[in-house]
Structures are given as structure tokens and as C-alpha cells.
Amino acid sequence: MYNLITDIDELQQYVDAIGDGFCALDFETTSLRPQDGRVRLVSLFDGTRGAVVDFDAIRGGFKACAGMFIRGEWIVFNSGFELRWFIAAGCPKTRCRDVGFLRRAILGGGRYSLKQVVAWDLDREMDKTEQTSNWAAPELTQSQLDYAFKDAVDTWNLFQHWYDRSDELHLQAWELLDGMVPAVIEMEDTGMLVDIPRHRQLAKHWASISESKVKLIRETVPVTAVQNINSDTQWSDFFAREMPDNILSKWPRTEKTGTLSMTGSTLSKIGSHFFGHFGENPITTLVDALRDYKKMSKYLSSFGDTLADKAQMHDDNRVRCRFNIGAAKTCRFSSTGPNLQQIPRDLDLLGERTSVRSSFIAPPGKKLVSLDYSGIELRVLALLSKDEQLLHDVVHGDVHAEVASVIAGHPIDKSTPEGKAARTAAKAVSFGIIYGSGAGGLSVTMRTSSTKAQKYIDFWAERFSNAFEYRNIMLEQAAKTRYIRCVDGGTIYMGKNPDLPKCANYPVQRAALSVMARAISRHKQTLDAQRQARQQQQTLILSTIHDALIDEAAASDAQECLRLMQEDMTAGYLDMFPGAPTERLVEGGIGINWGNLGD
């Protein structure tokens, strides 16, 4: 089934036979990172010829041979892993093609292991017991060698499975996803520097607020009444006992278990209801304190010391996450361990200006550089649906204010409270459209009646008829083919009963991702070229948050870095939408920390 290769000439022969064709490749390594281990085995399979190469038997090991792989299209699962080893061996241009991304180009995104997709797509169970065996042993067992080869075979079979089901456009989307890997490796390896003392101080402050809220709560509710202050279930029982029926009957309940909902906004509403009737009173004091306590708990557990601890684990005080390419159904990124895409924005927290993001800083002598696409989803909706009016409104000003003006019948004044409210309402309508909302859902978010919400939707549908109709076109396409074809050529599997909200949103969210994907790939190439030319030598890509990109650069390079980023983001957008207007496309700036990027 395969040859055990222990000789460099034999390896050369094998690789020559592959040429620039496809071949499955799988590494067994002695560690998870190139800096503290080596590639022991590489397994190869192209459908006919199989090989397992033992690099411990070859002088110079993998590093001496990495350059031999420069021509092929190497099919791997989770290409970031293999590419890291090629980069460490001085071969960053090696074509590692992720079969998981090919699958995502056809079905849409998701997170899964090789074992899972082999079970789903090939209906075969994988035995991974050898995966964590000792790959540094002087003599590998037959079982280890067989295991290594089987992974390459499974990877190849998976590739065959999806390559057979793909067309030219799918292959474009595959390239798009693969193209992000080098940039993502840079982001994951670099991490973001945390001002640990500052952040611990912030967490300490939250803790003191939290304690004062506990005190307040415990003045009216002793431990005998609610034992665990963090338990929504116990609070539900408490309020069910203590509150009058007319309140309980209107109190929203949770979806599955039917307990009283304990969201912040519910507690606020209860509080202001009682305040309206009785002024200052114990119930209002209690529910407000509980709401504030829950808020502080969230901040403390999700964004407090845990974040500082994670940064402190590394001696450079940088926090590192994983950016999972194509993790969302629409192939958007997700971020894990920690999720750096959910760090709070700067806001008023219990009446105090709070900036978690300011704890993420540039190192001495450097600056953070960040740009985001402004209103990208409305913009791509306009472009996808060829809605001239929507495109005009997005490009030539404040689309939400425009919508508000049309609804009001006259221009609104954004400086007045009424004008602001009208704009906020209009914004909710536009987001509702993007999310495929009907009048019912919209009336909830806008806190208005269903009929009024329907009026807003009707205004919107009349002004932006193409964009509005696009939702139905996508629904029809999904109902007919079970797939939606996206702007980057990929498709998303919508199942047997596609629904309007998803059909309306997926192509829009995907298009925004596609634009950012091109921007990220381009930006990595730009910076590599700059570094080669001895420019932007300290510039590093740090992060992406869906529609935003963050670099750090030497203070003297920051201005130019910003320009390059703007160029790349604009070009990425034009890759997906050739000839589209680029006015007001990106906004952002330079700062010493993430909370202060206003320029």
C-alpha cells in the first residue's frame, strides 16, 4: 500500500512524480509547534502511490527536504498546522490546500475534526489511538506507520469526495479560504500585548462594584431566600414567590424551561415599572442591583483577571487566540481561547466610562493601526441586489438618516433627540431587512407595534425594492436547489426547508466575509513584500474582528501602514465587486492602544 522512504533520492523521485498535481499530505510531529519539535513522518498519497517518509533517517531531517515540496498542491486537513512547519523550514510558499476549506466552499462553514468529516462524508470510523503516541521514538512501530499513512488516505478520499462535487466557482471560493491561512498564522503567533497592571486594576474596580451590589442585594434577600446569588433558577423561584400575579403574568419566560427570564433588560423593565408606581422602593432597588451585579459578574468572569492570566502565561505578556477560518455557517471567522472577537467596546458601564480595549496596547515605540469597513453589510446587499438607490444612500452619506428622513417625510436633524431616535429606528429597520426580519420580530426590537413596524418595512421595501426583493430571490434559489450561491463562487447548503431569515442574511454576511478575506490575504502579501524591501519591518497583523483589521507598526511606520491597509481593504472589496464605488468604504486610525484609535 505504501513505501517506507528513508532515502532522499527516493523522496525526490516520489515528489517528481507528483509534479504540480494534487497529493494528500499528513505530518506526524514530535510537538505541536515548530519551535519545540520536529517533523518525524510525512505521509503521502495521490490515489495510486503511497509513501511514508521517516525524516529521522534522512540527513538534515525535514528542514533539508522541505524545498522539494514547492511544486505540488498538497491536500491537508487543517492546513495552518502543516504550513507552520513549512514556514519554519523556510518554505512559506508551499501550497497547502485545506480539504476542510473545499468542503466549506461547497456546504458552508462549520467547525469539525478530520475524524468527524470522515465519519459524515465517507461513513468510516477513524481510529486515532496512535495520534498521541511517541513520534520521537528511535524505532516506530508498524502500527504507528500504518496509522500515519491511513490519515493521508482518508485525507485523499475526502478530497476526492468533494472535488468530484465541485465546479470552477467552488474552486475559487476554496482559494479564497486557503488564502487567509498565512495571515492567520501571523495573527495567532503574534498575539496582542496586554497592559497587565492596568487590566488587573480594572478588574479590581469591577470586583469592588460587584461587592457593593452584593451587599445591597443581601440587605433585602438573605441567603436563606436565595442561596446562590448567581443562580437565575433560584432568582426565578424567589420572584415567583414574592411578586404579585399581575407582574408574574407579564414577566417573560425562558424558552425551554419556562422559568422567569433574568435578562438585564427584563430586570430594568421590572424596576422602572415599580418605580413608576411607587417611586423609590425596595423592589426597584433590588432588581436594579441584581441587574448591575449580573453585569459586573459577566465582565469579571469573561473579561477580568482571566484575560490578564492568559497574557501572563506568555513571557511577552501577549494574549493569543485561535482564529478559526470558516467556522461560521457563512464562513466568517470565529475566535477561541480566548475569544478576542468579543472584547467589549468602550461604553458607559453603570454610569462610568469603561474601556476594556484600552488594556490592549502597542509595545513601546509602536502604534496600533486599525481600519474597519463601514456599513459593509448594507453596502454589499446593495451591490449583490444591484439596488442603485441603496448604493447611493450608503455611499453618499448616512443611510440610516436617509431612511429616517424618507419615513418622516422631511430631513431629520441628528442633533435633536427626536432626530436621533428616528435614525436609530431606521437603523433597526435596515438591520431587520438584512436579518430577514418580519414585522413581528422588528416590532420587538423597535419596541413598537407590529403595524407600525410593517409601515417601516413597507417604506424600506418601496425605496429599496431590489434589495428587498433579493431576499425572496435567495429564498427561491434555496428552495429550488437547496443551495445559495455566494459572490465568491462558494455555495451554502440550506437544507430541505430553507427559511427567509437565513436566506436573506447568509449571502450578505458571506459577501462581507469574502471582501475581508481578500483584504486579509492581500495585506499579508503586502506586508511580506514590504519586509522583503526592508520597509515596515516591525509591522505585524494582529487581529480581525469580522469587518475590522488591526496591525501594530513602528510609530514611524504607522502612517504608511494605515495607507497600505486602506489600499488592501479597498482592493479586497474591488476583488469581489469590480468597479464598485469606494467612497466612505473604510474608517479607523492609529493609536497607542485599542481603545484609542481615533487617530
Place this chain on the structure above:
DNA sequence: AACGAGCGCGCG
């Protein structure tokens, strides 16, 4: 002790 469901909430 480990695991998953349910809830709530941070981000886009």
C-alpha cells in the same frame, strides 16, 4: 468527576 443542555451576554 465529567458532560451537556439551557440561559444569558460579549462581539460583528
Place this chain on the structure above:
DNA sequence: AAAGCGCGCGCTCGTT
């Protein structure tokens, strides 16, 4: 028929 999209994580609580 149902109808705002997409994520990850911390916590509680019941089950295994």
C-alpha cells in the same frame, strides 16, 4: 409553519 443573522464562553443544574 415560522420568520431578525452569525459566533464563543461562563455559569448552573441535572444526568451519567
